[in-house]
Amino acid sequence: MAGGIGSRFWPMSTGDMPKQFIDVLGVGRSLLQLTVDRFGDLFPKENIWIVTNKRYDALVHEQLPEIPEGNILKEPCRRNTAPCIAYVSWRIKSQCPNANVVVAPSDHIVTNETEFRRVIKSCLKFTSETDAIVTLGMKPNRPETGYGYIQAELSTGSERNKEIFRVDSFREKPDLETAQKYIRQNNYFWNAGIFIWKVSTIVNAFRIYQPAMSKVFESMLSLYGTAEEQVRIDERYPECESISVDYAIMEKAEEIFVCPADFGWSDLGTWGSLLSNTRHDAYGNSCIGDGIAIYDSHNCIVHATQAKKVVVQGLDGYIVAQKDGNLLICKLSEEQRIKQFCD
Numbered sequence: 001m002a003g004g005i006g007s008r009f010w011p012m013s014t015g016d017m018p019k020q021f022i023d024v025l026g027v028g029r030s031l032l033q034l035t036v037d038r039f040g041d042l043f044p045k046e047n048i049w050i051v052t053n054k055r056y057d058a059l060v061h062e063q064l065p066e067i068p069e070g071n072i073l074k075e076p077c078r079r080n081t082a083p084c085i086a087y088v089s090w091r092i093k094s095q096c097p098n099a100n101v102v103v104a105p106s107d108h109i110v111t112n113e114t115e116f117r118r119v120i121k122s123c124l125k126f127t128s129e130t131d132a133i134v135t136l137g138m139k140p141n142r143p144e145t146g147y148g149y150i151q152a153e154l155s156t157g158s159e160r161n162k163e164i165f166r167v168d169s170f171r172e173k174p175d176l177e178t179a180q181k182y183i184r185q186n187n188y189f190w191n192a193g194i195f196i197w198k199v200s201t202i203v204n205a206f207r208i209y210q211p212a213m214s215k216v217f218e219s220m221l222s223l224y225g226t227a228e229e230q231v232r233i234d235e236r237y238p239e240c241e242s243i244s245v246d247y248a249i250m251e252k253a254e255e256i257f258v259c260p261a262d263f264g265w266s267d268l269g270t271w272g273s274l275l276s277n278t279r280h281d282a283y284g285n286s287c288i289g290d291g292i293a294i295y296d297s298h299n300c301i302v303h304a305t306q307a308k309k310v311v312v313q314g315l316d317g318y319i320v321a322q323k324d325g326n327l328l329i330c331k332l333s334e335e336q337r338i339k340q341f342c343d
Contacts, residue, residue, distance in 0.1 A: 001084055002032055002060065002106035003053040003075050008269060011326035012303065020107040021059045024268060025278065026288035026305055031268070032106045033063055038113050039102075042120060049073065049092065050106075051084045070225065076234040081193070082248035083213060083240035086206050087233070090217035093199045094224040100128050101202070103195040109277060111264025119163075119261045123196040126161045126257075133205065134164060134196040135250065137189025137258040138265045143179035146269055148172055148191040148246070152258045167256040170246060189260050191246070192267070202249070209252045213240050271319045272332050275301040301332070 006018030013019040020032045029037065036048060045066045052060050054074040061072070073088055085103055092099050102120060110116045123134045137150045149171040158164045170191065174182065182188035206214040216236045223229045241248075250256060266277045278286040284299040292302050294312045304310045304322040312320055319335060321328040330338045 001081060001103065002050050002056065003078065003084060004105075004107065005078070006107055009271065009274070009321075011321055011323045011328055016055075017059075018056070018107075019268070021056070021063060023305065024274060024303075025109070026303070030063055031109065032060070034109065035104060035106045036064060036067075038110055038116060039120075040113070040117055042102075042117060046071070049088050051075065051088050053078065074230060074233070076237050079237065079240045079242045081245045082210065082243045083237065085195075085202070085245050086210070086213055086217050086240070087237070089199050089202050089206070090221065091224050093203055094221055097200060099199040100124050101197060101199050105193050105267070108192070108265060108267045111277070113263070115261070115263040119259060119263065120196070122161060122163060123259050126158070126164055127196050127198055127201070129160055130255075131198070131201050132164075132255045132257050133201060133250070133253055134257045134259055135167070136192045136194040136196075137260045138192050139260055139262040140183055140188065140190050143176060143183045144190065145174060145176055145179050146273075147267070149174065149182055150189045150191050150258050152187045152189060152260065154187045158257065161259075164257050164259045167250075167258050170251050189258060190265075192265055195245070205249050205253050210241075210248050213248070216240055271301055271321075271330075271335050274303075275299070275332070299332070 002020050004018055004020065005015055006013050006020055009019050009024060012022050012024065021030050023030055046068055048067055049071045050060050050064065050067060051073045052075065054076055057072065057074050073091060075084065092101065119136065126132065127134055135150065137152060151168040151171060153166045153168050216239055220229065220232050223232055266273050268274055275286050278288065280286050283297065285294050285297055287294060287302045289304040289307065289310065291307055291309045292304055294300065294302060296313050297315045299317045300312065300315050300320065302310065302312055302320040307322050310322065317332045319328060319330045319332055
């Protein structure tokens with residue numbers, strides 16, 4: 001899924017260049033490219049599908065030239081994750097009715113890719129043998145208020161896979177007191193928005209729980225893969241309710257399972273999360289860019305991959321970011337408030 005506007009990392013990310021298309025980590029690869037790389041040899045490139053907004057079509061082609069043209073699906077407007085997933089599910093079903101599918105956001109990071117692939121393989125085997133819907137639950141290491149949570153029934157694992165458990169409930173982003181309560185228990189996990197299922201399973205779930213949406217994509221079965229597909233998608237896609245797959249399907253379906261996992265995941269929703277997930281010096285500073293010198297400073301994130309030279313002195317808990325002539329200097333504690341001035 002690569003259609004989000006992702007402008008939280010201004011001045012690097014903007015409406016025309018969302019965060020999934022930028023090199024947030026300073027490694028020479030965008031988050032979208034890293035997402036595709038992460039799957040390694042799990043899938044051939046012709047089995048990878050990208051769902052994006054029409055305005056980002058050229059960016060996807062530029063960054064992922066190895067992905068077939070027909071595998072890049074273009075949304076005419078933003079409608080959250082449920083229509084996005086419904087569209088690609090019917091599109092894959094039209095070509096491969098027995099497909100086993102992984103759905104992943106394009107703007108997250110994973111630091112332990114070996115463990116990531118092991119978990120994905122394990123879940124794919126489970127869903128290939130069942131009609132289950134599986135979501136990955138990240139083992140929390142702090143009382144995070146920016147993530148939704150999954151409450152799992154850990155008393156017994158699935159008979160087919162002892163790493164996979166039934167979901168008790170999905171919980172909204174909590175306040176700090178509630179998050180601390182979750183952390184003290186061992187059956188709450190961060191909701192990473194990564195799903196595994198058979199395409200037939202998710203299509204049937206949409207038919208049951210989102211009949212109006214399913215009719216939109218079911219009606220186009222004869223058009224998928226033809227020149228008329230995009231024309232009809234442009235006409236019918238705006239009819240879909242703007243709703244997340246969590247609300248549309250996950251909180252309603254019965255055969256929902258979670259696989260608790262720990263592979264260094266983050267959704268990189270803030271500059272603070274980027275600081276937490278990058279290498280620090282002895283004073284807690286993270287510098288992304290070659291020409292950065294930092295002195296007498298603590299707990300700062302400095303991102304300046306275009307600048308010849310950046311010198312930072314005497315800051316504590318700040319963001320310093322530069323791109324294309326734009327400069328941000330902001331307290332980490334105030335980054336949510338400052339966003340209104342960056343849009």
